[in-house]
Amino acid sequence: MAQVTVSIDGKQYRMACDEGQEEHLIDLAERFDRYVLHLKDSFGEIGDQRLTVMAGIMVMDELSELQKRVKGMESEVLTLRKTRDDALIKADKNDSVLTNALGALAQRMEDLTATLAVNNA
Numbered sequence: 611m612a613q614v615t616v617s618i619d620g621k622q623y624r625m626a627c628d629e630g631q632e633e634h635l636i637d638l639a640e641r642f643d644r645y646v647l648h649l650k651d652s653f654g655e656i657g658d659q660r661l662t663v664m665a666g667i668m669v670m671d672e673l674s675e676l677q678k679r680v681k682g683m684e685s686e687v688l689t690l691r692k693t694r695d696d697a698l699i700k701a702d703k704n705d706s707v708l709t710n711a712l713g714a715l716a717q718r719m720e721d722l723t724a725t726l727a728v729n730n731a
Contacts, residue, residue: 619646619661645669 611626616639627635645665653661 616640616643618643619650619658621658642669 612629612632613624613626614632614635615622615624616636617623618639623639625635625639642665645668646661649661649664649668650656653664
């Protein structure tokens with residue numbers, strides 16, 4: 611396990627993470643620290659624990675909103691896939707109708723050619 615030291619509200623915390631995840635953990639800590647600092651700037655010194663809880667709630671609120679957006683996008687993707695599938699089915703049917711029509715037309719032309727050949731003979 612790798613270990614990194616992160617800073618939240620000016621305090622150092624030593625944390626363990628999987629090898630190769632050090633930069634990611636540092637980035638997460640920096641982002642969380644911005645929440646804490648924003649709250650500290652807004653409310654002043656209200657206690658470390660309260661600041662941490664409030665920042666955690668803000669992060670969870672943001673996560674909840676993002677999850678709602680993802681669900682909406684997943685629903686939209688399903689709708690788009692269904693629309694695409696319906697369009698492909700319709701195109702296949704149109705191709706089939708066109709192929710049959712062209713086949714019938716070709717047969718009529720052959721029949722006409724045969725009739726003309728018999729009449730000219």
